Amino acid sequence: MNTRPSAFSGTLAAVALSDLRTSKPLVHCLTNDVVQSFTANVLLALHASPAMVVDAAEAAQFSPIADAVLINVGTLTQPQADAMLAAVHAANLAGKPWVLDPVAVGGLSLRTEFCRQLLRLTPAAIRGNASEILALSGLTSTGRGVDSGDDSLSALPAAYALARETGAIVAVTGEIDYVTDGERSVAVAGGDALMTRVVGTGCALSAVVAAFVSLPGDRLHNVAAACRVMSCAGELACRTARGPGSFIPAFLDNLWLLQADALEQEVQP
Amino acid sequence: MNTRPSAFSGTLAAVALSDLRTSKPLVHCLTNDVVQSFTANVLLALHASPAMVVDAAEAAQFSPIADAVLINVGTLTQPQADAMLAAVHAANLAGKPWVLDPVAVGGLSLRTEFCRQLLRLTPAAIRGNASEILALSGLTSTGRGVDSGDDSLSALPAAYALARETGAIVAVTGEIDYVTDGERSVAVAGGDALMTRVVGTGCALSAVVAAFVSLPGDRLHNVAAACRVMSCAGELACRTARGPGSFIPAFLDNLWLLQADALEQEVQP
Amino acid sequence: MNTRPSAFSGTLAAVALSDLRTSKPLVHCLTNDVVQSFTANVLLALHASPAMVVDAAEAAQFSPIADAVLINVGTLTQPQADAMLAAVHAANLAGKPWVLDPVAVGGLSLRTEFCRQLLRLTPAAIRGNASEILALSGLTSTGRGVDSGDDSLSALPAAYALARETGAIVAVTGEIDYVTDGERSVAVAGGDALMTRVVGTGCALSAVVAAFVSLPGDRLHNVAAACRVMSCAGELACRTARGPGSFIPAFLDNLWLLQADALEQEVQP
Numbered sequence: 101m102n103t104r105p106s107a108f109s110g111t112l113a114a115v116a117l118s119d120l121r122t123s124k125p126l127v128h129c130l131t132n133d134v135v136q137s138f139t140a141n142v143l144l145a146l147h148a149s150p151a152m153v154v155d156a157a158e159a160a161q162f163s164p165i166a167d168a169v170l171i172n173v174g175t176l177t178q179p180q181a182d183a184m185l186a187a188v189h190a191a192n193l194a195g196k197p198w199v200l201d202p203v204a205v206g207g208l209s210l211r212t213e214f215c216r217q218l219l220r221l222t223p224a225a226i227r228g229n230a231s232e233i234l235a236l237s238g239l240t241s242t243g244r245g246v247d248s249g250d251d252s253l254s255a256l257p258a259a260y261a262l263a264r265e266t267g268a269i270v271a272v273t274g275e276i277d278y279v280t281d282g283e284r285s286v287a288v289a290g291g292d293a294l295m296t297r298v299v300g301t302g303c304a305l306s307a308v309v310a311a312f313v314s315l316p317g318d319r320l321h322n323v324a325a326a327c328r329v330m331s332c333a334g335e336l337a338c339r340t341a342r343g344p345g346s347f348i349p350a351f352l353d354n355l356w357l358l359q360a361d362a363l364e365q366e367v368q369p
Numbered sequence: 370m371n372t373r374p375s376a377f378s379g380t381l382a383a384v385a386l387s388d389l390r391t392s393k394p395l396v397h398c399l400t401n402d403v404v405q406s407f408t409a410n411v412l413l414a415l416h417a418s419p420a421m422v423v424d425a426a427e428a429a430q431f432s433p434i435a436d437a438v439l440i441n442v443g444t445l446t447q448p449q450a451d452a453m454l455a456a457v458h459a460a461n462l463a464g465k466p467w468v469l470d471p472v473a474v475g476g477l478s479l480r481t482e483f484c485r486q487l488l489r490l491t492p493a494a495i496r497g498n499a500s501e502i503l504a505l506s507g508l509t510s511t512g513r514g515v516d517s518g519d520d521s522l523s524a525l526p527a528a529y530a531l532a533r534e535t536g537a538i539v540a541v542t543g544e545i546d547y548v549t550d551g552e553r554s555v556a557v558a559g560g561d562a563l564m565t566r567v568v569g570t571g572c573a574l575s576a577v578v579a580a581f582v583s584l585p586g587d588r589l590h591n592v593a594a595a596c597r598v599m600s601c602a603g604e605l606a607c608r609t610a611r612g613p614g615s616f617i618p619a620f621l622d623n624l625w626l627l628q629a630d631a632l633e634q635e636v637q638p
Numbered sequence: 639m640n641t642r643p644s645a646f647s648g649t650l651a652a653v654a655l656s657d658l659r660t661s662k663p664l665v666h667c668l669t670n671d672v673v674q675s676f677t678a679n680v681l682l683a684l685h686a687s688p689a690m691v692v693d694a695a696e697a698a699q700f701s702p703i704a705d706a707v708l709i710n711v712g713t714l715t716q717p718q719a720d721a722m723l724a725a726v727h728a729a730n731l732a733g734k735p736w737v738l739d740p741v742a743v744g745g746l747s748l749r750t751e752f753c754r755q756l757l758r759l760t761p762a763a764i765r766g767n768a769s770e771i772l773a774l775s776g777l778t779s780t781g782r783g784v785d786s787g788d789d790s791l792s793a794l795p796a797a798y799a800l801a802r803e804t805g806a807i808v809a810v811t812g813e814i815d816y817v818t819d820g821e822r823s824v825a826v827a828g829g830d831a832l833m834t835r836v837v838g839t840g841c842a843l844s845a846v847v848a849a850f851v852s853l854p855g856d857r858l859h860n861v862a863a864a865c866r867v868m869s870c871a872g873e874l875a876c877r878t879a880r881g882p883g884s885f886i887p888a889f890l891d892n893l894w895l896l897q898a899d900a901l902e903q904e905v906q907p
Contacts, residue, residue, distance in 0.1 A: 137407060141568050144567065144568060145613050150568065153473070154445075154446060155446050157478055158478060161477055165476075349614035349615045349618060350614060351614060352613050352614025353610075353612030353613070354612075355612075
């Protein structure tokens, strides 16, 4: 990268959210066992529709009907990898975008080899934390498990490289989220540390990225809008939450109720 | 059908709910990956007991011990289909009722073929949306994925035909739920559109139908009672919910606290 | 046992909780399909980190990196059993503790045979209800499914026997929890009946036991501390909950906010 990422415009986020609520995309989610319900509820709160179809033959039948596909390797097994490949190939044939969430990629063999295979299949977007984006780009990482040991800014060069290699929009998320297409980049601030004490906020963000990449318009902006919508609802939820338990319903309510003016209050990264 | 469905009596719903809380049925749930936790919590809030036993050999051992079995094909895989068949056969041998939720049946091959096979194994009840009931009866549907593109009333003739073909009570649910045994039918009003913005309300209803079909008495009324209990708790929850997030805990609380007088306030379909 | 179990000290529970929040253990959870999300959120609310890595080869790679491993057989399948064995062997080689939750062991063949195999692999702790501990020790039980038909005190002799046979700390939980190392035992009171109307409180306790057994110090006390932390947060949550729905967020919030003084208010068993 040659320039400091610019702050993403809240107005653009509000326009994209409005588009999403109108188009109500159907997102085919092939995701991990832990976050299925939360992921579905996040999409529903945004007026999108989730569908989890997991048999390989059915996944290939369903992807072309969906508006976007999410591939999350958090609890990958070989049968699931087979279904994911079938879904991705069918989505590509039908011209439907798909998004990769490379959970905990790096040290674990099945998912790491599988993610490298997926990178050659033209993902529309990749969303990971700093450790995951570093690992996926072939650079080193200090991460252990699903939590990132790295700062998101430190992974921005890796995100640029990965975007150029794959053609995907790459979002490296953390305290600040950075989104790049390999040429341009934007920074999305906001959110709250409490969001890391609830399982699935990152995984659900990837599903929301999938919903947003199905929209027309500048895909870099659409992915950044997904990040801003989630961080903004998280901020609002933290104003009333006593802890991570009450955060969950408050977060879903705020996704449901989210208004343009909240998104347009710029947060300086 | 020759007659307009009559409104289901709230008094009958209250009696059935009281019976359910006394008998505390154990429901063996073979259901999809997305709704496992919510389904279990809905049953627990009604004083029923959920159990998910998924290995084929164990499922066959467990079904005869349970009071009813739920088969939900939302995330069907071949190993799961094998376990479901084993559970259904064992339940039938033991004289225990089982309920089918044919999620997204129609266009997807594995589940559609499997559901047709299951129809020959004497389900006690079938609960689906209009698209699913239409597809299962062999009639056409406009549905895409798990959301119905059809009105529940439009599927009532298909529900009658399916009930006659299988001997099951068939519930076609939507803004108004219709329940038929192939001769009689009742209409259950209530609920709230917000319920469709929370994943698993339909799937959990099918589990509640399984709990209610384990009760003695008129099975048509018991299935309708399941529908009314869920729609009534949903209405009450929507009075306090800010959105789909706060709906979830409020819904479970209202199932737990539900009193006869709320059920007896007739809602005109 | 020769002596009546002594009441576990709230002060010791508070010290262990403080240690847990400082050490933030990473718990590799191989658990059932129903409770994955709740288990993860419980660990996160206690500042621990959950990770679910389920492929056999990856599970063996991951266990040595984790601080403890949880094995819960609630929805056991043969592929999952293979992954669990791989994880346990790798944990043992790396000197990492692992905990067994023998859900519904007894009448169901796959899990019962598998749990007997696991007992020979030096679990650090075993957490079950009375029926499960009785069944695992080879004594008789009246349980059906996942709910215990037995009183926890009645299973204390079985818990002693099981602890001596395996070298594990054994916790038999119920209205009062009893924890033994085969020589000593302590009683942990508290909790609330409403906790049995929410799925996964017992399964999540086993994950918390896994987090606590990763701490240095007296393992008997660490396991008892896990029981007391959960029962105390449950009591506090029940003060504000209207029912099982609102209990869930309140419980997670109270785990997050739990202070030493609440733990130190002794409850007489």
